[in-house]
Amino acid sequence: MILVTGATGTIGSELVPLLARRHAVRAMTRRPARAGEVYGDLDRPETLPAVLDGVGAVFVLVPGYDDRGPAQELALVAAARDAGVRHLVKLSTSGVAFGATDAISAGHRAGEDVIRGSGIPWTVLRPGTFMTYLEQYAHGIARERTMTVTETDPVSAMVHPLDVAAVAATVLTRPGHLGREYTITGPEALSPRRQAEIVGEVIGEPVRLAVRTVAETRNVFERRGWGGPRLEALLELKRQSGAWDHTVADTVPRVVGRPALTLRDWLEEHAELFSGGGGTARP
Numbered sequence: 468m469i470l471v472t473g474a475t476g477t478i479g480s481e482l483v484p485l486l487a488r489r490h491a492v493r494a495m496t497r498r499p500a501r502a503g504e505v506y507g508d509l510d511r512p513e514t515l516p517a518v519l520d521g522v523g524a525v526f527v528l529v530p531g532y533d534d535r536g537p538a539q540e541l542a543l544v545a546a547a548r549d550a551g552v553r554h555l556v557k558l559s560t561s562g563v564a565f566g567a568t569d570a571i572s573a574g575h576r577a578g579e580d581v582i583r584g585s586g587i588p589w590t591v592l593r594p595g596t597f598m599t600y601l602e603q604y605a606h607g608i609a610r611e612r613t614m615t616v617t618e619t620d621p622v623s624a625m626v627h628p629l630d631v632a633a634v635a636a637t638v639l640t641r642p643g644h645l646g647r648e649y650t651i652t653g654p655e656a657l658s659p660r661r662q663a664e665i666v667g668e669v670i671g672e673p674v675r676l677a678v679r680t681v682a683e684t685r686n687v688f689e690r691r692g693w694g695g696p697r698l699e700a701l702l703e704l705k706r707q708s709g710a711w712d713h714t715v716a717d718t719v720p721r722v723v724g725r726p727a728l729t730l731r732d733w734l735e736e737h738a739e740l741f742s743g744g745g746g747t748a749r750p
Contacts, residue, residue: 468491468492468493468521468522468523469486469490469491469492469493469522469523469524469525469526469639469640470492470493470495470518470519470522470524470525470526471483471486471492471493471494471495471525471526471528472495472507472509472525472526472527472528472529472543473495473496473526473528473529473530473558474494474495474496474504475494475496475498475504476528476530477597477599477628478528478558478628478631478632478635479494479526479528481628481629481631481632482526482632482635482636483503485632485633485636486636486639486640487503489640490640493505493518493522495507495518505517505518506518509529509539509542509543510538510539510542512542512545512546515542515543515546516546516549516550519546519547519549519550519552520550521550522547522550522552523552523553523554524552524553524554524555524556524639525543525547525552525554525555525556526556526558526635526639527540527543527555527556527557527558527578527582528558529578531571531574531697532570532571532573532574532575532577532578536574536577537574537577537578537580537581539578540557540578540581540582541581544581544582544585544587547585547587548585548586548587552587553587553588554587554588554589554590554639554645555582555585555587555588555589555590556589556590556591556592556635556638556639557578557579557582557589557590557591557592558592558594558631558635559575559576559578559579559591559592559593560572560575560593560594560595561593561594561595561650561651561652561708561711561712562575562593562704562707562708562711563575563576563579563593564593564648564650564711565710565711565714567704567707567708567711568707569700569703569704569707570696570699570700570703570704571700571701571704572704572707579591588645588646589645589646590638590644590645590646590647590648590649591647591648591649592631592634592635592638592649592651593648593649593650593651594626594631594650594651594652595623595624595625595626595650595651595652595653595708595712595714596623596624596625596626596708596712597625597626597627597628597631598625598626598627598628598653598730598733598734599628599733600625601625601662601666601730601733601734602737602740604616604666604741605740605741608666608670608674608741609740609741609742609743611675612667612672612673612674612675613674613675613676613677614659614662614663614666614674614675614676614677615677615678615679616659616676616677616678616679617678617679617680617681617684617702617705618678618679618680618681619681619702619705619706619709620659620705621705621708621709621712621713622656622657622658622659622709622712622713623656623657623662623708623712623713624652624653624654624655624656624657624712624713624714624715624716625652625653625657625662625730626651626652626653626719626727627653627727627728627729627732627733629728630651630653630719630723630727630728631651633719633723634649634651634718634719634722634723637722637723638722644722649716649718649722650714650716650718651716651718651719652714652715652716652718652719652727653715653727653728653729653730654715654719654726654727654728654729655715655729655730656712656713656714656715657730659676659678660676662730663675663676665730665731665734666734666741668731669731669734669735669738669741670738670741670742671742674741681702681706684702685698685702
């Protein structure tokens, strides 16, 4: 039995069906609504023994970090040891591999330390920027054919969430991955301008690129009530990631055995967001 935490999120929702084709899988969520989903909450350790009963491997995805540090990993590790779990696969972030000091990367680094120090065999996955990040631009592209980015947005080897899930499914079910750390990226590094061009090619209309300063981005999101530490952490991650986000790793073809999916692949699957409206605004 494989337990997937964060089962209804961006990666978990791709991973669960991949695993379910050949393996017993238990999908943990705080709001179970479908067959195969079970209630569990990393902030309520008393809920974990039941979901870990009979589980051999766990995909570890925490929703974020606050001033409690890696409390969720600590709770999960304690329950996993008691349950006799034999493998932990931690979803982290590429910033850890490149020494990033932003709050998001620092949180994942502390979480990795807990997993490595658990006494349970482990694997760490460190994806870069998800292609779903482009959803934040969908409204502007659909309404005005304009993609407005921040000046610190890096050249990025964006990764398809399905590729992250495919790597996770492989390391959870096949030997040879214990004690390994994998950086996961897409197949090519794309500037924001090239990203906008590809969106335009997919929807059949040119997309204009607009660039605003960090201060302008901060003001826009503070007016929407989305300021504070989380916004600052995202802006700092964006600033630092220019040093590494363009790096292309061969993890997907090496581990999964097929080419990594392209941005065009992802856009063709979600073209309606950019041609007809939708998306979520973020910095």
